[in-house]
Amino acid sequence: MRIALQSVSKTFETFRAVRDVSLEIESGRLVALLGPSGSGKTTILRMVAGLEFPDAGRIFFGEEDATDIAIRDRGVGFVFQHYALFPHMTLAENIAFGMEAKGKRSKADIRERAAELLRLVKLDGLGARYPNQISGGQRQRVALARALAVEPRVLLLDEPFGALDAAVRRDLRRWLRELHEDMPITTLFVTHDQEEALDLADEVVILDGGRIVQRGTPEEVTRRPATRFVMGFLGDTNRFAAEVRGGEARVGALVWPAPGLGDGPADLFARPRDLVWSAAGLGIPATILRVLERPDSRRLVVGAPDGTMAELDAPLDQPVAKGDIGSLTATRAQVFAAP
Structure with a gap:
């Protein structure tokens, strides 16, 4: 699913978080939004998700104008930094939750799909456990499986590994890249971790002050920084x-x-x-x-x-x-x- 932002802006009271951003993400690409705190990256992600609405500009999913569509109708999967799993539900029940809410699958089909996703995220056999019985890295895999369960058109990741220690983050980066190769869903993720963005993304979009200052492949932004800000920010x-x-x-x-x-x-x-x-x-x-x-x-x-x-x-x-x-x-x- 192609995503396009056309001259999108967003202001919170007196603070303009996003300034006339135009960005096109091709179907199946994994794109990182990278920048310092307050650069607008999370606001862009939330507008794509439908958690925030722009003051100006339009957002398209393919040819469909999604600017004013509610989050439940956008077909997005969202993974937060702190997992947001239901502690009273088993892992399988957490993954099944979105499918049950949609009401379009039989119970047997939902159980089979939940088991399939547990295998996909390398947690098969753990469906009966509860979130407090597994590690942080495993909980984040469950959160991703839950996002994939609803078969999203777009996958959005907000600092997905920020709460994990360095060694676990490295392992999950490799795993997520392999998963994306197998399931090339259009993915947009926010990170403040430069190494994470450069290791994972097909493209990196660097923001400063609510504007895009450079976008390109990891090689392009690191070897040919376009501005003094990018040169000083990266590495x-x-x-x-x-x-x-x-x-x-x-x-x-x-x-x-x-x-x-x-x-x-x-x-x-x-x-x-x-x-x-x-x-x-x-x-x-x-x-x-x-x-x-x-x-x-x-x-x-x-x-x-x-x-x-x-x-x-x-x-x-x-x-x-x-x-x-x-x-x-x-x-x-x-x-x-x-x-």
Whole structure:
């Protein structure tokens, strides 16, 4: 089922949560809405679900205008962060609840479908247990099975793994991606976890201040960030004050191409993996302030003469020590005009 938002806006009292958002999601795609708190991602999800209604714009499911359709008639499945399972019902009864409410299946058919979904989420044989008798990760699988039970046209996930510990989240991410490959339902999910969005999604939509600032595949948004906000928001990044002259950005003795930027102040951004420290040579003068040893990597914290601090990854066999003086060069960087 294709979803399309056309110039959608939503205001809560004096706060405009979503600003003229237009977004099209192709059928069968798994799309992540990613952004800081207050960026509008949950409001968009709730409007698609029918839990909120836009002040302006239209929402389409396929060719059908769904803007004003009530949630019970939209054909969406919704999974919340905190499971929202009925504690007095067994797992099978929780999964069966939506099917029973619709009243279109026989009791035998509902039991068979509930058992089938338990197998699908790898919980077969546990249907008679209650939510307090299984783990958090298992409860979230039951919540997903319950959402799938009503055969939704669209699946909506609101921070689905946010209440779980890191190891369980990683396992569920892999499992959900495999499940989506087997059942390619159009899926929209909200997350603040960048790794989760990049691992799971076919496409990532990045929001800031109620607007879409970039959308693309995980590779596109990470390797080719469109704005300084996206560059700074995704992953670790270092920022150096630069000066652009004649299409080149200069930071100390480091020179980097800056095509299309006019002369004047700018910022050069580089990821830790894209900076190189050396004891000699031209670049950004730097002093090693700390050496952070990790099981399979080493990170240097360095300081430039102007007080700028940066972090970079260094080879395990490179001789370095706190207090060493050298310089930084870059293997990859991006330059944006100063705000």
